[in-house]
Amino acid sequence: MSAYNSGIIARVLGNAPLKAGLPPGTPIHVGERKTERVNITVLHYDRHGCREETTEKAEQCRFYHDREGVSWINVDGLHHVDIIEKVSACFKLHPLTVEDICNTTQRPKLDIFDDYLFLVARTQTYDQARGALASDQISIILGKNFLLTFQESPTPIFAGVRHRINSGKGKIRTMGPDYLAYALLDAVVDSYFQTLENLGEEIETLEEEVLSAPRRENAEKIHRLKREMILLRKSVWPMREILNSLLRHDETELIDPAINIYLKDLYDHTIQVIDTVETYRDITAGLLDIYLGSLSNRMNEAIKVLTMFATIFIPLTFIAGVYGMNFDPEASPWNMPELGWTFGYPLVLALMLAVAGGMLYYFKRKGWL
Known part of the structure; x- marks a missing residue:
């Protein structure tokens, strides 16, 4: 098994076999440890102002459970399960929710509980150094006046949302936590466009190489891109289901109908991302045919030249033999x-x-x- 295939399996499975035999609701970290320490950031705001602070004590989060305004509590790092459990206890999260937060191999989904919504999304960023996608799981807990986010590692895709809150730009400070959840999901979907742009450039370069001078390395790149497209598709397609459920919001009152227009716009962006992913998948699949066809054409050209020389030398050999x-x-x-x-x-x-x-x-x- 190649190192790249082993990396794919590690990204998908992590240390999932450790969960075998454990009762439901048992939190255990499944996945790769991507940061050394767990950081807890609290951003509390309303229309009049905002305050941001970091804390190392998870128990302090309980003060933001019923506080007026909107409290955004972000946790970077999921390997310390006890910290995740303490933060979750402050907001009375279900044990199955805590288990899913610690399991970083979750499929993007939406779970509706009595007093909160649990969303799982995945970011896919293109690592140009490795030439592969880097995936992170983001768990979002939407409550009446709070929003919790749990990330595998600090990600810059939410920097714009954080800046808008601190600067008071837009309407985010006048809206509730449901609008904040929309803003975070919008940032995740926007990051897909940048990832697709980088993948598109690599596909275009690879296509030129395959047409001009196909090499064995091209086949390896094509297979790698096909696997990356599969992983990207598994992250993007479920987002459509999540947004569909949020648009209906028949089973919860945590979504204000006023943000439906924003969710519909985000849904359209998600469909655009899905269409682009499917287009790139088709192009990548066609690249393998182009690669094999180019090799076949080069072989045919070589055989044609050899056949021409052989055909010319047959009568010359006959004359010389006579x-x-x-x-x-x-x-x-x-x-x-x-x-x-x-x-x-x-x-x-x-x-x-x-x-x-x-x-x-x-x-x-x-x-x-």
């Missing part, structure tokens, strides 16, 4: 007068050149060259 039989013209009853000619040797060479030239002219007239 005049190379070394019969003695004095002893043989079948006299070969050409063997005694003064200019016999240059005449035979001239005959060979004439035959070769005539065949080349004939091949050119037929369009075989």
